Amino acid sequence: xxxxxxxxxxxxxxxxxxxxxxxxxxxxxxxxxxxxxxxxxxxxxxxxxxxxxxxxxxxxxxxxxxxxxxxxxxxxxxxxxxxxxxxxxxxxxxxxxxxxxxxxxxxxxxxxxxxxxxxxxxxxxxxxxxxxxxxxxxxxxxxxxxxxxxxxxxxxxxxxxxxxxxxxxxxxxxxxxxxxxxxxxxxxxxxxxxxxxxxxxxxxxxxxxxxxxxxxxxxxxxxxxxxxxxxxxxxxxxxxxxxxxxxxxxx
Amino acid sequence: xxxxxxxxxxxxxxxxxxxxxxxxxxxxxxxxxxxxxxxxxxxxxxxxxxxxxxxxxxxxxxxxxxxxxxxxxxxxxxxxxxxxxxxxxxxxxxxxxxxxxxxxxxxxxxxxxxxxxxxxxxxxxxxxxxxxxxxxxxxxxxxxxxxxxxxxxxxxxxxxxxxxxxxxxxxxxxxxxxxxxxxxxxxxxxxxxxxxxxxxxxxxxxxxxxxxxxxxxxxxxxxxxxxxxxxxxxxxxxxxxxxxxxxxxxxxxxxxxxxxxxxxxxxxxxxxxxxxxxxxxxxxxxxxxxxxxxxxxxxxxxxxxxxxxxxx
Amino acid sequence: xxxxxxxxxxxxxxxxxxxxxxxxxxxxxxxxxxxxxxxxxxxxxxxxxxxxxxxxxxxxxxxxxxxxxxxxxxxxxxxxxxxxxxxxxxxxxxxxxxxxxxxxxxxxxxxxxxxxxxxxxxxxxxxxxxxxxxxxxxxxxxxxxxxxxxxxxxxxxxxxxxxxxxxxxxxxxxxxxxxxxxxxxxxxxxxxxxxxxxxxxxxxxxxxxxxxxxxxxxxxxxxxxxxxxxxxxxxxxxxxxxxxxxxxxxxxxxxxxxxxxxxxxxxxxxxxxxxxxxxxxxxxxxxxxxxxxxxxxxxxxxxxxxxxxxxxxxxx
Numbered sequence: 001x002x003x004x005x006x007x008x009x010x011x012x013x014x015x016x017x018x019x020x021x022x023x024x025x026x027x028x029x030x031x032x033x034x035x036x037x038x039x040x041x042x043x044x045x046x047x048x049x050x051x052x053x054x055x056x057x058x059x060x061x062x063x064x065x066x067x068x069x070x071x072x073x074x075x076x077x078x079x080x081x082x083x084x085x086x087x088x089x090x091x092x093x094x095x096x097x098x099x100x101x102x103x104x105x106x107x108x109x110x111x112x113x114x115x116x117x118x119x120x121x122x123x124x125x126x127x128x129x130x131x132x133x134x135x136x137x138x139x140x141x142x143x144x145x146x147x148x149x150x151x152x153x154x155x156x157x158x159x160x161x162x163x164x165x166x167x168x169x170x171x172x173x174x175x176x177x178x179x180x181x182x183x184x185x186x187x188x189x190x191x192x193x194x195x196x197x198x199x200x201x202x203x204x205x206x207x208x209x210x211x212x213x214x215x216x217x218x219x220x221x222x223x224x225x226x227x228x229x230x231x232x233x234x235x236x237x238x239x240x241x242x243x244x245x246x247x248x249x250x251x
Numbered sequence: 252x253x254x255x256x257x258x259x260x261x262x263x264x265x266x267x268x269x270x271x272x273x274x275x276x277x278x279x280x281x282x283x284x285x286x287x288x289x290x291x292x293x294x295x296x297x298x299x300x301x302x303x304x305x306x307x308x309x310x311x312x313x314x315x316x317x318x319x320x321x322x323x324x325x326x327x328x329x330x331x332x333x334x335x336x337x338x339x340x341x342x343x344x345x346x347x348x349x350x351x352x353x354x355x356x357x358x359x360x361x362x363x364x365x366x367x368x369x370x371x372x373x374x375x376x377x378x379x380x381x382x383x384x385x386x387x388x389x390x391x392x393x394x395x396x397x398x399x400x401x402x403x404x405x406x407x408x409x410x411x412x413x414x415x416x417x418x419x420x421x422x423x424x425x426x427x428x429x430x431x432x433x434x435x436x437x438x439x440x441x442x443x444x445x446x447x448x449x450x451x452x453x454x455x456x457x458x459x460x461x462x463x464x465x466x467x468x469x470x471x472x473x474x475x476x477x478x479x480x481x482x483x484x485x486x487x488x489x490x491x492x493x494x495x496x497x498x499x500x501x502x503x504x505x506x507x508x509x510x511x512x513x514x515x516x517x518x519x520x521x522x523x524x525x526x527x528x529x530x531x532x533x534x535x536x537x538x539x540x541x542x543x544x545x546x547x548x549x550x551x552x553x554x555x556x557x558x559x560x561x562x563x
Numbered sequence: 564x565x566x567x568x569x570x571x572x573x574x575x576x577x578x579x580x581x582x583x584x585x586x587x588x589x590x591x592x593x594x595x596x597x598x599x600x601x602x603x604x605x606x607x608x609x610x611x612x613x614x615x616x617x618x619x620x621x622x623x624x625x626x627x628x629x630x631x632x633x634x635x636x637x638x639x640x641x642x643x644x645x646x647x648x649x650x651x652x653x654x655x656x657x658x659x660x661x662x663x664x665x666x667x668x669x670x671x672x673x674x675x676x677x678x679x680x681x682x683x684x685x686x687x688x689x690x691x692x693x694x695x696x697x698x699x700x701x702x703x704x705x706x707x708x709x710x711x712x713x714x715x716x717x718x719x720x721x722x723x724x725x726x727x728x729x730x731x732x733x734x735x736x737x738x739x740x741x742x743x744x745x746x747x748x749x750x751x752x753x754x755x756x757x758x759x760x761x762x763x764x765x766x767x768x769x770x771x772x773x774x775x776x777x778x779x780x781x782x783x784x785x786x787x788x789x790x791x792x793x794x795x796x797x798x799x800x801x802x803x804x805x806x807x808x809x810x811x812x813x814x815x816x817x818x819x820x821x822x823x824x825x826x827x828x829x830x831x832x833x834x835x836x837x838x839x840x841x842x843x844x845x846x847x848x849x850x851x852x853x854x855x856x857x858x859x860x861x862x863x864x865x866x867x868x869x870x871x872x873x874x875x876x877x878x879x
Contacts, residue, residue, distance in 0.1 A: 048774075048775065049774065050771050050774055050775075070774065070777055070778070070779050071777040071779075072777075073777065074775065074776050074777025075777070077775075078775050078776075079771070079774075079775040080772070080775070081771045081772070084768070084769065084772065085769065086767060086768065086769070087627060087628065087629060087767070088767040088817075088823045089821075089823070090767070090823055094823065095768075098764075098765060098768060098772075098776060099776070101761075101765055101776045101777065101778075102776055102777040105761055105762075106760075106761025106762075106764060106765075107761070149775075152775075152776065373874060379692070379694045379695055379698050380694060380873070382698060383694060383697060383698045383701065383873065384870065384873055384874070386698075386701055387866055387869055387870050387873065388870065390806075390862065390866045391862075391863060391866040391867055391870065393862075394859050394860075394862040394863040394866060395863065397855075397859050398855050398859050398863070401854060401855050401856065401859070402854050402855070414712075414716075488705070488709075531717075532717055537713060537716055537717065538716065541709055541712060541713040541716070542713075544705065544706070544709040545706060545709055545710060545713070548702050548703070548705060548706035548709065549706065551702050552699055552702055552703060552706070555695055555698060555699055555702075556695075556699070559692060559695045
């Protein structure tokens with residue numbers, strides 16, 4: 001369980017996170033939604049020690065974030081930000097192997113190789129595993145990075161806009177795998193996501209943010225409702241139910 | 252403007268009376284022939300050389316900034332200085348002496364034109380690219396120059412240039428610097444056209460100007476002024492870069508209006524630096540280029556960081 | 564060709580150049596004299612190549628780019644300024660100036676502390692535009708060099724001679740004492756860097772990913788920086804400033820070697836750097852018959868290469 005308590009963060013005089021209290025459970029996919037500048041990525045970065053907070057605390061498995069050695073924490077918690085520029089050429093497999101770094105510090109053991117192989121098969125990357133990343137499409141690259149995070153084999157997986165710049169086919173593929181990660185492997189997966197319908201159909205819980213605050217946090221049924229979304233996005237919404245899923249129409 | 256002019260006069264007067272040999276107003280009034288001799292053969296030429304070099308190089312920077320449409324372009328950041336040196340070396344190589352002025356001018360002009368064409372042919376995302384490429388371009392030419400200088404035992408001349416100094420300028424040495432005056436006048440006459448070029452090629456063409464022609468005239472003016480200064484005085488790094496920027500900071504970008512002020516301020520800066528270099532380890536002198544390069548480098552860095560802060 | 568065979572090829576080339584430089588024109592009568600002159604010189608070149616290669620490569624990894632090197636950012640100008648300041652403050656006949664051990668320890672210490680300042684100035688306040696950084700670095704280098712030059716001019720002529728020899732890259736005159744002092748330093752720094760090789764590999768993935776993988780980025784960055792600063796002090800002390808060598812050899816290494824692993828890249832880069840210096844020296848001695856200096860050749864080739872990189876926009 002990750003618990004976030006009373007987090008505040010200012011950035012150039014502007015509150016980007018104000019008094020945030022949320023929790024994330026294992027075995028569940030939690031989506032963080034909200035308009036641009038709502039503080040979604042900030043929250044994700046603070047939870048994963050990439051960004052310092054001004055006040056408040058984050059507990060990972062009951063221990064405060066600052067008390068974790070960054071090396072040990074890397075075996076429990078993995079985070080993937082949205083821009084991943086590499087200034088070196090890697091093959092897909094080499095990239096995924098980096099996921100084992102927290103466990104073996106760069107010297108791969110047999111167990112490591114098995115985990116890497118498993119991640120490759122799980123995400124169906126066998127065909128491209130020896131290709132260089134700069135020759136791949138955006139979707140394939142994103143999948144490779146997710147495979148790296150998978151190989152890291154942590155209880156908590158935090159992904160910042162994993163669908164950015166991806167087409168529908170790749171988005172679906174990634175969201176399905178995210179759900180499998182949480183439900184089959186009992187991980188807590190947290191994603192920052194812009195597409196409300198993906199969030200609605202593939203997550204268990206949703207946190208909606210606005211102006212650095214949590215507007216509402218709860219199950220999909222509680223959050224994906226027209227009045228709630230209208231107040232968050234300042235846009236008229238219509239929510240319909242299709243095949244037991246809530247789907248938003250907003251144009 | 253008035254203020255600048257006033258300080259320039261004051262500084263000039265001060266400059267005349269600083270030196271190893273005593274020169275006092277009284278002895279001048281008493282028509283002491285030694286004193287007058289000193290004034291005319293040494294002090295006055297030195298002052299004139301400083302004023303002409305400072306003003307000329309600053310104007311050259313101003314023009315360069317217009318024609319390359321870049322705030323950070325100047326003879327020292329576009330390879331002009333190094334090309335002039337290359338010209339001198341070629342003159343040594345071909346004629347056995349460094350007197351072929353036309354060759355020096357020609358090399359400087361060609362080098363600067365190459366640089367201007369180079370930066371025009373490439374689309375830059377960032378204006379800072381231009382001085383960077385200019386400095387590296389200058390470095391490459393410089394290593395060529397050193398290569399030739401090594402062969403011809405002319406390294407001495409090279410270090411003389413890199414350490415600009417007004418201390419050995421006497422009557423008869425500096426007169427070539429007067430070239431700055433006609434150059435400045437031509438710049439003033441062409442100011443409107445050069446300004447139009449500074450706004451952009453399509454703008455200038457739209458006004459019925461011959462873009463290429465104006466750019467070439469600008470390059471010729473810049474190269475002649477910069478080459479003369481480096482031949483006679485030495486390098487005055489970053490002077491042509493910072494002076495126009497300071498003036499533009501206070502007065503905007505009107506070339507015609509800025510031209511006299513740029514000239515005045517440039518002369519003032521060199522004069523002040525020259526005075527410091529004469530006083531600091533009196534009775535010895537330090538090369539003035541050191542102060543200019545240190546002050547110029549600092550101001551340049553501040554300008555860069557400031558610009559970047561504005562961009563963000 | 565695999566990376567291993569590339570390394571073997573490089574070693575063969577380096578050994579043949581080194582043997583040629585050491586051995587040409589030797590006879591039974593003169594070999595003692597020549598060898599005693601040539602050995603420290605070649606040793607100095609080899610040590611300097613290693614120092615430049617390792618420091619440049621580590622610096623590029625921690626700053627996440629392939630165009631900045633410590634030399635270009637003014638680190639070796641800083642070293643010169645420190646050297647000159649020492650003579651300026653204590654005098655050229657003082658123990659500090661003349662004893663290479665004391666002199667080097669003090670300069671290296673100041674160097675390491677100041678380079679941290681310099682690094683904070685460049686990389687401290689958020690992420691700067693890399694071209695701005697580059698230009699500021701180039702200008703700052705010139706500035707530091709000019710200040711050093713000014714101090715030199717203010718010395719009296721006798722002291723001037725002591726310092727001036729250090730101001731320009733010269734492979735001709737090397738103090739034996741200094742060479743033997745530098746061997747253990749470079750060895751220790753190299754071992755420390757190799758120990759961090761795996762962690763540095765993770766830094767290829769940028770700081771956020773590296774943190775997620777359990778790398779303490781600030782600490783690793785600081786250590787790598789200190790080691791770079793120390794190595795730059797060593798190489799500048801040995802052969803003087805060589806502006807573009809680091810840039811040239813790191814990028815040649817990246818182009819030629821396929822691996823991402825610092826272990827191999829460090830070795831490859833050091834070897835390429837040795838090959839560059841030794842072959843350059845052979846050319847200077849035997850093609851140009853000593854009518855030019857190695858630093859001129861390196862700056863010309865390195866400058867052209869740099870310009871090409873800039874114009875091809877290979878700056879990320």
